[in-house]
Amino acid sequence: MFNIENLTVRINDKYLIKGMTFTVPKGQITAIIGESGSGKSTTISALLGILPAQATLEGTIFFNGRDLIDLSRDERLALRKKHFFTIFQDATNSFSPTLKMKQQLYSLTALRLGHKNEAFLAKIKVILKDLNLSEDVLESYPFELSGGMLQRCMLACALYNEPDVLMADEPTSALDMLHQQEFIKRLKKLHTQLGTTVLLITHDLGVAASIADFILVMKNGEIVERGQVAEIFEQPKHLYTKRLVANHF
Amino acid sequence: MIAKWIGKRVIMGTIVLIIVSFLSFFIMHAAPGNPAAAYYGGNAQTLSTAEKERIEKAFGLDEPVLYQYGTWLREALQGNLGYSAKEGRPVAAILQERLPTTLQLVVLTLLIVAIASTWLGLLAGMKEGSIVDRVLSMFSIASSAIPPFWLGILFIMVFSVQLGWFPTSGMNDVRGEGGLVDRLYHIVLPLTVLVISHVGIFARFLQDSVKAENRSYYVQVAFANGVPEREIRTMVFRNAVIPYINYIGMTIPSFFGGSIVVETLFGWSGLGQLLVKSVMVKDFPVLMGAILIIGVVVVICLFMIDVLMICLNPRLRRGGIV
Numbered sequence: 001m002f003n004i005e006n007l008t009v010r011i012n013d014k015y016l017i018k019g020m021t022f023t024v025p026k027g028q029i030t031a032i033i034g035e036s037g038s039g040k041s042t043t044i045s046a047l048l049g050i051l052p053a054q055a056t057l058e059g060t061i062f063f064n065g066r067d068l069i070d071l072s073r074d075e076r077l078a079l080r081k082k083h084f085f086t087i088f089q090d091a092t093n094s095f096s097p098t099l100k101m102k103q104q105l106y107s108l109t110a111l112r113l114g115h116k117n118e119a120f121l122a123k124i125k126v127i128l129k130d131l132n133l134s135e136d137v138l139e140s141y142p143f144e145l146s147g148g149m150l151q152r153c154m155l156a157c158a159l160y161n162e163p164d165v166l167m168a169d170e171p172t173s174a175l176d177m178l179h180q181q182e183f184i185k186r187l188k189k190l191h192t193q194l195g196t197t198v199l200l201i202t203h204d205l206g207v208a209a210s211i212a213d214f215i216l217v218m219k220n221g222e223i224v225e226r227g228q229v230a231e232i233f234e235q236p237k238h239l240y241t242k243r244l245v246a247n248h249f
Numbered sequence: 250m251i252a253k254w255i256g257k258r259v260i261m262g263t264i265v266l267i268i269v270s271f272l273s274f275f276i277m278h279a280a281p282g283n284p285a286a287a288y289y290g291g292n293a294q295t296l297s298t299a300e301k302e303r304i305e306k307a308f309g310l311d312e313p314v315l316y317q318y319g320t321w322l323r324e325a326l327q328g329n330l331g332y333s334a335k336e337g338r339p340v341a342a343i344l345q346e347r348l349p350t351t352l353q354l355v356v357l358t359l360l361i362v363a364i365a366s367t368w369l370g371l372l373a374g375m376k377e378g379s380i381v382d383r384v385l386s387m388f389s390i391a392s393s394a395i396p397p398f399w400l401g402i403l404f405i406m407v408f409s410v411q412l413g414w415f416p417t418s419g420m421n422d423v424r425g426e427g428g429l430v431d432r433l434y435h436i437v438l439p440l441t442v443l444v445i446s447h448v449g450i451f452a453r454f455l456q457d458s459v460k461a462e463n464r465s466y467y468v469q470v471a472f473a474n475g476v477p478e479r480e481i482r483t484m485v486f487r488n489a490v491i492p493y494i495n496y497i498g499m500t501i502p503s504f505f506g507g508s509i510v511v512e513t514l515f516g517w518s519g520l521g522q523l524l525v526k527s528v529m530v531k532d533f534p535v536l537m538g539a540i541l542i543i544g545v546v547v548v549i550c551l552f553m554i555d556v557l558m559i560c561l562n563p564r565l566r567r568g569g570i571v
Contacts, residue, residue, distance in 0.1 A: 082475075086474055098491070098562060106472070111480065133491070
């Protein structure tokens with residue numbers, strides 16, 4: 001699905017990503033793990049085409065055989081609308097504080113897909129119910145909901161959109177243990193039911209181990225190791241991976 | 250709940266007005282000179298000490314300042330603002346003549362400043378780093394650094410004396426019949442001075458607010474997820490305008506302050522000009538009345554801004570603050 005070759009991102013002389021080459025296979029869950037500042041989130045930004053204006057991007061990003069590097073701003077937007085959905089780390093700040101959730105969920109789902117309001121309400125209510133969220137959420141403002149509820153709202157958007165690729169940037173790091181497990185369960189369900197390709201960014205090895213098919217280990221903007229979950233956790237080769245695994249278990 | 254909030258605001262507004270009037274009254278009496286001078290008029294030199302004492306006794310000026318203030322406050326609360334020491338007419342009648350002309354100037358300025366700064370601030374804030382963004386930043390610094398009196402003198406020299414496009418001062422043409430066109434013709438220069446001295450800083454505030462909002466997390470989330478830019482701009486504007494409106498509310502008194510200078514310079518017979526004249530002749534009843542009426546207008550404006558803030562900010566509505 002994604003074929004990335006020699007991806008380099010720098011701001012002035014500072015390299016955020018150095019010559020990354022990897023693939024995100026269709027219908028699989030790929031996790032990128034590493035410590036803070038290793039370049040995981042920059043990778044997602046590069047794939048989405050939302051890097052800051054001062055960043056320089058080199059290499060190739062092929063999505064379904066099409067190179068995304070030279071796409072115009074509008075073409076990028078169209079691509080994001082049609083194929084991707086991204087869940088970010090900080091659910092509490094992922095929504096505008098002065099708009100009701102109904103309006104915001106509409107913008108993140110039905111507006112992208114061109115659905116009418118009635119169709120949106122009918123579908124989103126079913127999804128919210130499935131995620132153990134009451135319909136009252138729609139009439140609430142973000143500050144009236146907990147972080148866990150807001151992250152489930154983002155997941156509801158992902159379920160509504162049924163994207164080809166779901167990118168999740170540390171989606172569980174702001175959640176407590178109970179909500180983390182619940183979120184992982186829902187993510188797995190989305191992946192199984194719809195066959196969605198998932199690119200998961202996490203520093204939590206437990207999360208990666210519980211859900212991913214394939215793992216990329218990043219350090220200082222480079223991939224230092226890659227492999228199936230079992231390989232990474234049972235026979236890590238790189239010193240950094242060994243340290244990460246040892247620290248986790 | 251709302252009635253309780255309004256009641257609280259009315260009590261707070263009344264307390265503010267009492268504090269303002271108290272401070273004004275004592276500052277006036279602490280200034281050099283005799284408060285009875287305005288009652289003497291031009292006869293101060295010819296009056297004997299006994300006659301001066303009689304005047305002071307008649308108007309209660311021989312009483313302690315605190316007692317005088319208490320008397321003034323008691324009468325003011327009953328709607329009696331006293332008589333002008335200079336003109337001998339009721340202060341309320343004088344204020345009734347002057348308040349509408351000041352409000353014409355201030356409200357028109359506020360309206361133009363709000364519209365122009367919103368447009369400029371949005372335009373510059375949405376296009377960070379663009380020429381519009383940089384030009385507005387420079388303009389706001391320049392316009393807020395130019396004193397209104399200097400700008401007014403410059404305008405009179407250029408547009409009235411040299412080009413002859415607008416009158417140097419006044420509110421009506423002495424040869425004409427007045428009317429709206431004549432009033433607009435006279436208001437152009439004072440209005441322009443007030444607008445220029447406020448619009449830059451207001452636009453800059455909104456510009457910064459829009460920029461900060463554009464960097465918000467929710468904007469990145471919406472942008473990354475393909476929400477149309479028009480929709481994102483609406484969200485940004487909605488959130489950026491809340492601190493901007495609050496800022497307008499806080500600076501409303503400065504519009505009245507600015508109008509004092511401009512009214513005096515352009516001979517605009519409003520409250521500002523009245524205040525300056527009353528200070529000159531120590532007409533304390535008029536001064537106190539004018540300060541009180543400006544205070545009331547400011548308190549009402551702030552109340553309206555608070556109501557607007559509650560309408561715009563759900564956190565205030567639903568957060569139990571109201």
